[in-house]
Amino acid sequence: MTDQTAPTGENDEALYTLHGMWCTSCALAVEGVVAHRPGVESISVHYPTATLWIKGGAQAIALDTLAPKIKRLGYRLTPLEPNSDAHARLEQESRYLSLRLLVGSVFGMWTMLASILIYAGALPSPTVEWVVAWVSGAFSIPVITFAGWPFYRAGLRTLRARRPGMDVLVTLGVWSAVVVSVGLLWRGSAQVYFDTAVMLIVLLLGGRLVETLCRHRGLKALDVLPQPKDEILAWQSKQWLITPLAEVAPGARVTLAPGELIALDGILESAAWVDTASLTGESVPRHFPRGEPVYAGCRLLGSEDIAITVTHALGQRRLDRLRNQMRHYQAQKGELQKLADRFAAWLSPVALLLGVAALPVGLLLGLDLEEAAVRALSVLVVACPCAVGLAVPLASLAGSGRMLNQGIALRDPAALETLARITSIALDKTGTLTRGEPSLVSWECREGMAESTLKNRLYQTATGSQHPLAQALKRWAGACDTSTPSTQVVQEVPGQGIQLELPGQGSFWLGSRRYLTSQGMVIPEMNAGMAHPGASEVLLADDQGWLGSFYLEDTPYADAASSIARLQTNYWVIMLSGDRVSAVDAMAEHLGMASEACFAERxxxxxxxxxxxxxxxxxFVGDGVNDTLSLAAADVGVAPLNASDAAREGAAAHLLKPGLEGLVEGLATARVTRRVMLQNLTLSAVYNTLALGLVIVMAIPPLVAVLAMVASSLSVTLNAARLAWRE
Incomplete structure (x- = not known):
């Protein structure tokens, strides 16, 4: 199977999954090494989703080229993993962290207890204190070796990449605490710092576990997209066999039963009615003629099995591309994330230099060896830039995941931050504010025809057609007769009209003026049609000629008026349309918009x-090919659910639900997310800057430094988690 995320052109983009990362320092290390390779134009590694996005020459960014280079750093690069595999990976990471956290907590508890007894002076003699200090060190061994191993491995990898980060500082902090403690024990002192090493590891493991749960929650947002079953009936070896989707290649023939979700993109081998609401947002079924393409995630209607010739296999479907677009967004970075990365990039080396220099500088200033060593240990611990690395990506992941649940998927990496600063909103009318579900606004019939009789004939005739206009008329006439009539279709021209035979009543025709005229009918001009020039006209005729004319208009989404009212409280909102002035004015009046904010015939x-x-x-929100220029001109273009392919390609965001409610909620979430990003970035930057300055000018116990550093990281993680768990 060909991976659609792999590069295919002279200068292309690719998405891969990067395994083995332990923190944001790993992501920055890989970025730093790969970015300087010939042919690589840009690279971004998103730690929360383990996704690597790269742009450049086809050969330079090919998996076969990159994987060996990255493997030498200790990481593994693979094709972009499916959503189910990402869930399994995060669950495995959670178990991995839980086991190490359990070991660290059980043994660390005894280390801490021994240290508390020494600090509190609760032991009877210095000799007993010295023995208990050794016991404290003994209990810390499993924590320092087993529980802390992931930090040392990640620190070694980032050093190998010449991009030392947080894990190098953690490793130095832990082993400095051990070395200082052993040295003090060797000198006969019981004032050891094994508890500092234990607390640093255990609390950071706890923070990583919380962070992993947040990442898992953010990834689950992708599950809202429709998911067909994993098997399908395919034609193989001259018979229909149940086959896994992964084994069905383009060109294969598959068959689907009525009511079944289409599992693979393909070409219909016969005409069919398809419910496209789950993927395109059209609220009524569409008639697809033979040879028309259909997409996975849509639902087959009708009463017969339909065969499809597969055009896109698993991983290449439009549904998969939508998921990949979301992953593509997550893998790239907005301005706030780039700012956080730049801050972390210089903070880690500076903190490392300060930590290493603290010992000789302390000795030069007249401190004794023990006090100078403790001061250097505190600098190493407090300088760990955990919070800086997590400040923006966790908030971005949680916010974008919440927006996906609300029905808006982002494609552009900068769209989230831009959405939070939007000032003006322009809305297309047709297909954006209206739902494509016609309703009857006027009708006329042959003189002497009773309304109940007309409805009865209309209901019986419309039942034979699945055209959206016919179904709308059937709903209108259905109150008169809810029985299922016996009809025989004589002729049907999809999209034009239908001729039926009603037993005992003769022939009936239902369709457009053009269709009935082609059948030899003489159609009079109707006053109702003049009163509704923008309405769709449907005509009914029998053996005697014209029977009735019905005029239907597209209706706005149920939430259109309320959504616009909510948007108008925070934004400039206008309507842009190429439709007639009368149609635009009528819609503006219905939605409560001022006429001067609506522009017609544009x-x-x-x-x-x-x-x-x-x-x-x-x-700008627009759905048609004619809207692509406006989608490009706007700072953020949004394609509604029923948008054309051209509009979807030109938009930075897609609405996944009918109406505008998802947009309203998504804009609110974007504002909250950016606020959380700024809060996290400010808090982490202020903490690291002030903490480094404070620990240099005054003595801070290493244990206090550990608690302060972990509290900063947890505050950033939990602040971002508010977005993921917020109802």
Whole structure:
């Protein structure tokens, strides 16, 4: 199977999964090494999702080229893992952390108890204190060796990459505490710091476990996308066999039963009605003629099995591409993340230099060896930039995951931060504010025809067609007769009309004016049609000729008026449309928008010019090919659920639910997420800067430094977790 995330052109992009990372320092180390390779234009490693995004020459960013280089650093690069594998990986990481945390907690508890007895002066003599100090060291051995091993391995890898980060500082802090403690015991002192090493490891492991749970929660947001079953009925060896999706290649023939989710993208071998709501957002079924492409995630309707010729295998489907677009967004970095990375990049080396220099400087200032060593240990511990590395990516992951649950998927890495600063919003009318579900606004019938009789005939005739307009008429007429009529379809022209035979009543025709005219019908001009020039006209006729005319108009989404009202409290909101003035004014009145905020009969170029005149940053929501220019002109372009492929490709975000409620909630989440990002970044930067300055000018016990450092990391993680668990 060909991986669609792999590079295919002269200058392309690729997404891979990077295994073996322990923290954000690992991500920065890989970035630093790969970024300087020939042919690599840009690279971004997203630690929370273990995703590596790279852009450059096809050969330079190929998996076969990168994997050996990254393997030498101690990491493993693979094709982008499926969502199910990512869940399994995070569950394995959680078990891995839980085991080490359990060992660290059990043995560390006794180390801490021994240290407390010594600190509290609760032991009868210095000799007993010295013995208990040795016991404290003995209990710390499993914690320092087994529980702390992941930190040492990650520190070694980042050193090998010449990008020393947090884990190098943690390793130096732990082993400095051990060396200082052993030295003090050798001199006969019981004032040891094994508890500092134990606390540093255990608390950081606890923070990592909380962080992993947050990452798991953020990844689960991708599960809201439709997921067809894992097996399908495929034609193999001259018979239909149940086959795993992964084994079905393009060109294969598969068959689907009515009501079943389409599992693979393909071409229909016969005409069919398809419910595309789960993927395209159209609220009524669509008729697909033979040879029309259909997509995985849509649902097959009708009463017969349908065969499909597969065009895209598992991993290449439109559904998979949507998931990959979300992963693509997560793997890249916005301005706040880049700022945090730059801060962490210089903070770690500076902290390392300060920690190493603290011992000789302390001795030069007249401190004794023990006090100078303890001061250097405190500098190493307090300088760990854990919080800086986690400040933005965890908040970004939690925020984007929550937005996906709310029904808005982001494609552009900068879209989340830009959405939080939006000032103006422009909305297309047709397909964005309206739902594509027509409703009857007016009708006329043959003179002398009773309404109940007309509804009865209409209901019986419309039952024979699955066209959206026919189904709307059937719903309108259904109150008259809810029985299932016996009909025989004589002729059907998809999208035009249908001829049926009703037993005992003769022939009936239902369809457009063009269809009935082609059948030899004479259709009079209707006053109702003139009153609703923008409505869709459906005509009904029998053997005697014209029977009735029905006029249907597209209706706005149920939440359109309330969503616009909510948006208008925070943003400039306008409507842009190429439709007639009368249609736009009627919609504006229905939605409660001022007429001066609605612009009709605008060409694509005019829409784009209007957008550029609005207060920036701007957001545009549009679904058609004619909206692609405006989607590009806006700071953030959003494609609604039923958008065309061209609009979806040009948009920075996709709505996954009908209506605008997802956009309203997504904008609110974007503002909260950016606020959390800034809070985290500010808190972590202030902590590391002040803590380093404070520990240099005054003595801080190493245990206090550990608690302060871990408290900073946990505060950042839990602050981001508010987004993931927020209801």
């Amino acid at each position: 060409s694509p170029e005019a829409k784009a010019r209007l957008l550029q005149g609005l207060p920036a940053p701007t957001l």
